[in-house]
Amino acid sequence: MMKSKKGILLINLGTPDSPSTADVRKYLDEFLSDPRVIDLNPLGRFFLVKGIILPTRSPKSAATYQKIWTENGSPLMHYTVRQKELLAERLGDDYMVEYAMRYQNPNIEKVLERFRKAKIFDIKVIPLFPQYASATTGSVHDMVMALVKNWQIIPNIQFVNSFPDHPIMIDAFAQLGNKYDLAAYDHVLFSFHGLPKRQLMKADPSGCHCQQVENCCAKININNQYCYSAQSHLTARSIAQKLNIPQEKYSICFQSRLGKDPWVEPYTSEVIARLAKEGKKKLLVFCPAFVADCLETTFEIGVEYDEEFKHLGGEKVQLVEGLNEHPRWIDALEDIARN
Numbered sequence: 001m002m003k004s005k006k007g008i009l010l011i012n013l014g015t016p017d018s019p020s021t022a023d024v025r026k027y028l029d030e031f032l033s034d035p036r037v038i039d040l041n042p043l044g045r046f047f048l049v050k051g052i053i054l055p056t057r058s059p060k061s062a063a064t065y066q067k068i069w070t071e072n073g074s075p076l077m078h079y080t081v082r083q084k085e086l087l088a089e090r091l092g093d094d095y096m097v098e099y100a101m102r103y104q105n106p107n108i109e110k111v112l113e114r115f116r117k118a119k120i121f122d123i124k125v126i127p128l129f130p131q132y133a134s135a136t137t138g139s140v141h142d143m144v145m146a147l148v149k150n151w152q153i154i155p156n157i158q159f160v161n162s163f164p165d166h167p168i169m170i171d172a173f174a175q176l177g178n179k180y181d182l183a184a185y186d187h188v189l190f191s192f193h194g195l196p197k198r199q200l201m202k203a204d205p206s207g208c209h210c211q212q213v214e215n216c217c218a219k220i221n222i223n224n225q226y227c228y229s230a231q232s233h234l235t236a237r238s239i240a241q242k243l244n245i246p247q248e249k250y251s252i253c254f255q256s257r258l259g260k261d262p263w264v265e266p267y268t269s270e271v272i273a274r275l276a277k278e279g280k281k282k283l284l285v286f287c288p289a290f291v292a293d294c295l296e297t298t299f300e301i302g303v304e305y306d307e308e309f310k311h312l313g314g315e316k317v318q319l320v321e322g323l324n325e326h327p328r329w330i331d332a333l334e335d336i337a338r339n
């Protein structure tokens, strides 16, 4: 067989084209209409998204996006582009590296067409989510499969599922943490993006482990190996171990709850309130569900939770910046791409 280049496709979640209310609404509409994200019946989802969430959340989210928007645009977009460029430099001429976003632009269909035009039919899809969730990685895989299913030559696609304890990525998070004097902080938080509890339970093939066994996420086993929460715990434990943070000095929590349904616990806001009540003054917060700074880290943790903690008597919530362009993270991406 002729040797052609190998394709590497990095895919992140997506971000609005601009921080205007109209563009944010368009983005939220596409995102929240995905049945893997709002996993209700189609009619229920339609009324919830179009009738309730979009009219109320679009202007509010747009105001927040305006605060985090930089001269380079959305941080999530900027760092995804840089990650693609830096990875391409590492991989050299044997590879064609592209990036796409699951929602909005650049869309996956257009980018897959670039591979087809370049006659590249050996493609590795790397969703930029260290922990698997049907709402993120699952949705990316679903979309790629739907798009290539009608191609004459169905490409040889390798789907990366997750990499919650990738040793080089863990090392990258640890190097970022080491920029701070850990001894100067009263407590360390590992705050992950949240997920509705029912979506966790759907990832348990036994139906009798997740949320039913005490400390169901404390160890990875056959029933929780694809559980977003169990994988998040694994990531946090691995970073804490690498940084020698004792168990009593760190907590794992989940942020960004949307709607009234129960989401994975404990909620970051409640953990922060408890720590303030216990008299803790300085918190260091890692956000290891994200490989780039974005609205959910820069604003929600770095601004909103900092203000909330101060209001409750604390002094500082210090956000550890995202992996972004860190060379050790690019090492990890290179390893994932090559192996």
Ligand SMILES: C=CC1=C(C)c2cc3[nH]c(cc4nc(cc5[nH]c(cc1n2)c(C)c5CCC(=O)O)C(CCC(=O)O)=C4C)c(C)c3C=C
Pocket: 013, 014, 015, 016, 028, 036, 037, 038, 057, 061, 074, 076, 129, 133, 135, 136, 193, 194, 195, 196, 256, 258, 289, 290, 293, 294, 295, 296
């Ligand atoms: C890192 C993994 C992510 C999971 C899991 C996830 C699940 C999830 N998210 C929502 C709703 C929203 N998320 C929003 C922003 C957002 N989410 C992620 C990642 C995960 N989401 C990222 C990287 C971002 C930031 C994008 C950016 O442009 O910076 C938003 C939009 C912002 C806002 O209005 O708060 C919503 C809404 C649900 C419902 C969900 C699981 C079901």
Ligand SMILES: [Fe+2]
Pocket: 193, 256
């Ligand atoms: Fe999200």
Ligand SMILES: [Fe+2]
Pocket: 200, 209, 210, 211, 216, 217, 224, 227, 229, 230
């Ligand atoms: Fe669990």
